[in-house]
Amino acid sequence: xxxxxxxxxxxxxxxxxxxxxxxxxxxxxxxxxxxxxxxxxxxxxxxxxxxxxxxxxxxxxxxxxxxxxxxxxxxxxxxxxxxxxxxxxxxxxxxxxxxxxxxxxxxxxxxxxxxxxxxxxxxxxxxxxxxxxxxxxxxxxxxxxxxxxxxxxxxxxxxxxxxxxxxxxxxxxxxxxxxxxxxxxxxxxxxxxxxxxxxxxxxxxxxxxxxxxxxxxxxxxxxxxxxxxxxxxxxxxxxxxxxxxxxxxxxxxxxxxxxxxxxxxxxxxxxxxxxxxxxxxxxxxxxxxxxxxxxxxxxxxxxxxxxxxxxxxxxxxxxxxxxxxxxxxxxxxxxxxxxxxxxxxxxxxxxxxxxxxxxxxxxxxxxxxxxxxxxxxxxxxxxxxxxxxxxxxxxxxxxxxxxxxxxxxxxxxxxxxxxxxxxxxxxxxxxxxxxxxxxxxxxxxxxxxxxxxxxxxxxxxxxxxxxxxxxxxxxxxxxxxxxxxxxxxxxxxxxxxxxxxxxxxxxxxxxxxxxx
Numbered sequence: 001x002x003x004x005x006x007x008x009x010x011x012x013x014x015x016x017x018x019x020x021x022x023x024x025x026x027x028x029x030x031x032x033x034x035x036x037x038x039x040x041x042x043x044x045x046x047x048x049x050x051x052x053x054x055x056x057x058x059x060x061x062x063x064x065x066x067x068x069x070x071x072x073x074x075x076x077x078x079x080x081x082x083x084x085x086x087x088x089x090x091x092x093x094x095x096x097x098x099x100x101x102x103x104x105x106x107x108x109x110x111x112x113x114x115x116x117x118x119x120x121x122x123x124x125x126x127x128x129x130x131x132x133x134x135x136x137x138x139x140x141x142x143x144x145x146x147x148x149x150x151x152x153x154x155x156x157x158x159x160x161x162x163x164x165x166x167x168x169x170x171x172x173x174x175x176x177x178x179x180x181x182x183x184x185x186x187x188x189x190x191x192x193x194x195x196x197x198x199x200x201x202x203x204x205x206x207x208x209x210x211x212x213x214x215x216x217x218x219x220x221x222x223x224x225x226x227x228x229x230x231x232x233x234x235x236x237x238x239x240x241x242x243x244x245x246x247x248x249x250x251x252x253x254x255x256x257x258x259x260x261x262x263x264x265x266x267x268x269x270x271x272x273x274x275x276x277x278x279x280x281x282x283x284x285x286x287x288x289x290x291x292x293x294x295x296x297x298x299x300x301x302x303x304x305x306x307x308x309x310x311x312x313x314x315x316x317x318x319x320x321x322x323x324x325x326x327x328x329x330x331x332x333x334x335x336x337x338x339x340x341x342x343x344x345x346x347x348x349x350x351x352x353x354x355x356x357x358x359x360x361x362x363x364x365x366x367x368x369x370x371x372x373x374x375x376x377x378x379x380x381x382x383x384x385x386x387x388x389x390x391x392x393x394x395x396x397x398x399x400x401x402x403x404x405x406x407x408x409x410x411x412x413x414x415x416x417x418x419x420x421x422x423x424x425x426x427x428x429x430x431x432x433x434x435x436x437x438x439x440x441x442x443x444x445x446x447x448x449x450x451x452x453x454x455x456x457x458x459x460x461x462x463x464x465x466x467x468x469x470x471x472x473x474x475x476x477x478x479x480x481x482x483x484x485x486x487x488x489x490x491x492x493x494x495x496x497x498x499x500x501x502x503x504x505x506x507x508x509x510x511x512x513x514x515x516x
Contacts, residue, residue, distance in 0.1 A: 066080045071135055092181070099179075100175045106214070107371075108125050114128075132376050147492060155204050159468050162466075170356070211350060221346050241406055241513045242513060247297045250273045276293065276294060288415060289422030290302075294426070318356075318360040318394065366394070371388045398509050398512055426443075427486060434494060435458070440458075450475075452477055465488065467482070
């Protein structure tokens with residue numbers, strides 16, 4: 001009690017605080033508040049600059065530009081040190097690397113791993129100091145670009161794009177096109193701001209993602225390679241490779257179209273007609289010889305049996321994206337059951353999508369998202385976890401193997417079950433000899449001769465190329481051009497596979513091929 005009294009007496013006898021003391025107390029309080037605010041700001045800043053996975057970038061490196069390197073780990077492709085990361089791609093030491101670099105930026109901006117939204121992900125690309133190990137194979141890229149430009153130089157109005165992707169990982173090995181990766185100057189005349197920009201010009205300069213695609217650059221029609229999706233859906237439903245259909249040159253389908261269409265018959269039914277080798281315009285066909293000779297009426301009838309919606313769903317499972325508004329509408333449940341022409345490859349696609357879809361089959365039904373990055377390290381040199389590959393099984397291995405077996409017919413290869421491909425040759429019969437490896441795939445030449453496509457899948461690589469006339473034009477691909485393009489694509493596949501050990505595809509089970 002005495003101690004308490006003493007304490008109370010001291011408090012009570014203290015002098016009243018004067019004006020000077022009040023100012024001192026107020027100053028101390030202000031300093032404490034400022035310290036607290038600065039602490040909160042620094043704590044939040046450390047959270048914002050922390051690398052994904054919880055590792056924190058050193059403060060000194062918090063505003064360091066990220067850098068993109070080639071697959072060799074030493075060759076710098078781009079340094080992202082401007083407000084627009086694609087400016088770094090325009091300044092790439094080798095111009096044709098720009099299309100790959102642009103795809104890396106697009107991929108990065110879509111990864112939740114690097115931020116909550118595009119703005120935050122872009123900020124980290126520009127200021128996070130990441131070292132990005134790209135998947136681009138420089139030797140293959142240089143050879144691909146030489147081959148592409150030798151066939152069609154950058155000044156040619158036709159566009160020739162090519163991509164190669166690794167099955168089982170999705171790693172993108174090459175992306176080339178006969179264009180310069182340069183921004184076009186803005187037009188001096190007034191333009192209608194409500195019109196979309198012209199993304200695929202006839203001129204040599206563009207930054208449009210021709211090889212990979214986007215909403216403004218959805219691609220072109222691939223033709224017969226899309227028959228594979230109907231074939232795979234049929235196999236997945238329980239049909240066999242020897243499934244026979246008696247085909248006619250003209251087939252009246254159940255799908256309705258405008259009666260005034262040249263492809264209409266009998267009051268508005270879609271009636272496609274076979275083209276090409278006269279020996280295959282009618283007759284009893286199986287999946288092997290119908291796919292090998294692109295028998296249109298076989299695949300329209302097969303699509304009716306399994307459902308166009310199932311063929312479209314299979315395309316999506318394997319890696320095909322629908323980017324144009326029209327294709328998106330037709331591929332949705334409200335309309336997809338009636339999209340009969342889908343099996344003939346009328347929707348827009350890109351070389352990268354084609355390579356990715358056939359890579360899924362080559363990987364025994366394991367689909368991997370296309371991946372332009374092999375590894376990423378933060379500003380402290382620590383590996384960033386979760387970069388990829390992002391893969392999932394989307395098709396039973398035995399079904400994928402059966403689809404691959406049918407795909408050997410168009411490229412001059414041979415089924416695991418002997419001579420099943422039918423007599424005669426097609427445009428891409430020489431591919432097997434040119435690649436000098438077991439191959440599977442398909443080619444397409446649209447009926448208006450405006451687009452040629454070819455996919456070549458091997459167990460270790462899937463390569464695809466697309467050649468098309470200029471956007472909005474009416475010109476056709478001349479005689480010999482598709483054959484020459486086929487040689488270029490086969491040459492790229494050969495170059496990429498030559499250093500690797502030879503591998504064959506695993507044969508499908510007999511019950512998916514032949515009747516007991």
